[in-house]
Amino acid sequence: MSETASDTRITAEITRIPLHHPHMRNWWLLFGLSLLLLGCFFVAAGALFLNGVGMWGNNIPVNWGLAISHYVWFLGIGHAGTLISALLLITNAHWRNSLNRFAEAMTLFAVVCAGLYPILHLGRPWLFYWMAPYPNTMTLYPQFKSPLSWDFFAVLTYLTVSLLFWYIGIVPDLASVRDRAKTRRAQVLYGLAALGWRGSGRHWARWQQAYRLTAAIAVPLVVSVHSEISLLFAAGPIPGWTSTVFPAYFVMGAAFSGFAVVLMIAVTLRHALSLRDIVTERHLDLLARFLLATGLMTAYGYVYEVFDALYGGEKQDLATLHDRFTGLYAYSYWGAVIFNFVPLQLLWFRGIRARPAVLFLIATSVVVGMWYERYMLLMTALYRDYLVSSWGEYHASLWEWLLFAGMIGVFLAPFLLFVRFLPVISAFEVKEALRETGDLRHA
């Protein structure tokens, strides 16, 4: 097939970004901010390494605190990237092609943030590798009954597969950037990253195999990894963590928060990088529909949890339910309900779904709401368990908030580097979709 005019335009439009970034000043401003946040991370983590977790607010009975609620939150956000990329690839939904690359990058960096939290939450973070089964002088082996072990394998597997999937996907586009690069250094660096891609028929056949195979591995991981997260709650004898809806509820919540972040990034990139004819209104509309659908499924989880407690009639479950509605951390429950589901209802209207700024605000509300949900699930259950003698309160210390600010930096800094130096949209897949359907708007 010969290169058509629109093909050339799309490749040029996408590959120009890493070579001649359109908004360097704004990029530097944002990158400066993210470096500042990254600095916060190093300060907070450094202080933690020196002083130990005692400087955080968590203690018995709430020994998980912000660290673990953020862990669940970040990991959940990551899942949408895999869903968009892998699930929609396997189901041949071509409209994904304008979204998958940056959604995958989002997954990758969100998983890194998520994985750092349980490590920092260890008493001796520098010994985290003890969770790996390797021959050692202690003749110790990981305790496979421990949720910590599950976390280690879940995050490591997910990180590896996400990285592979993202990298395999980007190789042909790196070759495009290499071919258009003007300076010697850019040519060599992009060339090395492209691993000698020449676009031969054999390359493409192998690439198709590898890409679809990784996708097929990645999709079940979304379900298994986040089910694991929900079951690590269930492993503890804590009222309010025993509902059988948990795995489904968590996976849906993860997809919900992740789609919200993808929507935020899509609106921002579309505006900042002038990609209006690649990330079209139809894409935003579809993302908004996904957000609405996963949001309603998450809402079902809320309803089912209440039903479960009422129907079960267990005294302690009812007490926890009561605490959720009116207890010390009731604000997190109502915060989750309001931020998650109230603005979401606007997405029923087609007119709203066509307005990027409004979509951005709704998505932000969802991200906040899902943060509240993770926090609520931990706090309301942990601070009052079966024994009155082990009741206690939890208040996050400033160091935990500083670490959270820092973790946003850990997410943003590499993401901005990705936006600056790599093709943020999969040019060849967009072209493929275009060729198969004729028009990107209906692709």
Add this chain to the structure above:
Amino acid sequence: MAQIFTASADTRLRAAALLGVVALVMALVVLGGYADSSYATLVGWVEHQPVPFSHQHHVGELGIDCRYCHAAAETGAHAGLPSTFTCMTCHSQVWTGAPMLAPVRASLASGKPLEWQRVARLPDYVYFDHSIHLSRGVPCVTCHGRVDRMPLMSRAQPFQMQWCLDCHRNPAPHLRPPAEITRMDWSNWDEEPGIHAVYGELMTKVYGIEPAKLTQCNICHR
């Protein structure tokens, strides 16, 4: 436009990737070797001491009991290092003018203790208790080695967790009569008359030692 890469670039990239893998494997092998090396475990390495005290002379030749200097071994968690007065019980009478003992005399005069350097040191997260090990009959030599043959003190065992666990998983062969706890040479123990061959098995029952409990984390990490 000139070619960026030569025709052999692919091969070189593959070779580099292969080298990377080989380097990784090598690094793992080296790390594994390091973890067990005496450089990491300090086995056989002499600590610098304020006075070059010879266990060989005092224990092996003079036959002074370990507990004369390490007095708290049977009653406390730490065996303890001797105070200057302990040295001076003898050295106020013998070798009173020896240049080698000048720091001991200076310590007595100034009241400032000698700064002995611990040789058998465990990490701070290990709660090792001498008294229980001694009262159940784990002899000194098991952990500290043949100190009666050490002119200068060095570590005899690696003190890695696997070494602790080897005994905690199967304590019977390591038990001896508590009355002979400081005996250094046990090479003929099994051939000695009496019930020696089954002593350990018997005493685990007498003492009620349960190996399954000895390997629980909080036995040593509290």
